[in-house]
Amino acid sequence: MCLLSLVIPVYNEEGNTDLLTTAIEKGLQGYQYEIIYVDDFSTDKTRQEIKALENPNVVLIELKRNYGQSSALAAGIEYAKGDYIITMDGDMQNDPSDIPKMLEIAVNEDWDLVTGIRQKRKDNFIRTLPSKIANYIIRKATKLHITDAGCALKVMTAETAKAVPLYGELHRFIALNAHIDGARITEIPVQHHARKFGVSKYGLGRTFKVMNDLLLILFQRKYLQKPLYLFGNIGMLFFGTGVIINLYLITIKLMGNDIGTRPLLLLGILLILVGIQFFTIGIVADLLMRTYYESQNKAPYNIRKITTFEKNEKEPILHVS
Numbered sequence: 104m105c106l107l108s109l110v111i112p113v114y115n116e117e118g119n120t121d122l123l124t125t126a127i128e129k130g131l132q133g134y135q136y137e138i139i140y141v142d143d144f145s146t147d148k149t150r151q152e153i154k155a156l157e158n159p160n161v162v163l164i165e166l167k168r169n170y171g172q173s174s175a176l177a178a179g180i181e182y183a184k185g186d187y188i189i190t191m192d193g194d195m196q197n198d199p200s201d202i203p204k205m206l207e208i209a210v211n212e213d214w215d216l217v218t219g220i221r222q223k224r225k226d227n228f229i230r231t232l233p234s235k236i237a238n239y240i241i242r243k244a245t246k247l248h249i250t251d252a253g254c255a256l257k258v259m260t261a262e263t264a265k266a267v268p269l270y271g272e273l274h275r276f277i278a279l280n281a282h283i284d285g286a287r288i289t290e291i292p293v294q295h296h297a298r299k300f301g302v303s304k305y306g307l308g309r310t311f312k313v314m315n316d317l318l319l320i321l322f323q324r325k326y327l328q329k330p331l332y333l334f335g336n337i338g339m340l341f342f343g344t345g346v347i348i349n350l351y352l353i354t355i356k357l358m359g360n361d362i363g364t365r366p367l368l369l370l371g372i373l374l375i376l377v378g379i380q381f382f383t384i385g386i387v388a389d390l391l392m393r394t395y396y397e398s399q400n401k402a403p404y405n406i407r408k409i410t411t412f413e414k415n416e417k418e419p420i421l422h423v424s
Contacts, residue, residue, distance in 0.1 A: 107136040108185030112175035113193035117147040118300030130199035141179040144169040177269035188264040192255040198294040205258040215263040215286035219256040219293030247282040334385030342378025345371045
């Protein structure tokens, strides 16, 4: 039987961790698992509540200061020893009883990541608006067609989870980053409950963080290996427009008209200079990316699985690495 690692970042979740642990034990009867609570420098009695559990399946990781949910998840995933890593929130809004069916789909259908779709979501407009915006942009800008990218309840293979970059606010885009690395992803409906204890840490202001992080990820997805394609195209557009404007003005000048006081002349020169700058930035960024890959001997691809077959006299043997 495989070992499951449940990674749960908590910040001021007093009153929730005891109930959540009980719910996990009820939902995962018959499974081998570890519950990794990562306390992100809570200022209430969350740590004391977890320690009071004295549960042999529980691990408490305490961070030295408040780093944010992404860093807390990264710390828990790095520590996790399970074959499958499960992430969920510590506010009791995710239901552990959904984990077995998600795990069954991941194992039997060979998915790298199974994420939840929060059915009948019990959140207010301030929390749901950023998620709807991000989900719409992800579906339109990438080939990842998932309904609820922000659902914290995810079941992943250990290899997938440990390869996902987690810093800043990237915990919202675990599925997208895994997809970029070539992970096979599916989603299923899961339950969602209203918060009973504590207060939400999210507000409308996170919409801008979501948008900035999403733009960064989309840039990395399309242009990480060849940034010159982006900056070079923009540079050629500006440069070409500037050249056309200046050719037009030269023609006017040859016809005997004065062009020295025309604002269009300044615009044409400015566009040429900006175009050259963008193209130069593209060359520099391209050299940086080349250095990034070559200095670390980092391959520009990720291998998901290698399967080989060997036959003996009795039966074929499957080797998976």
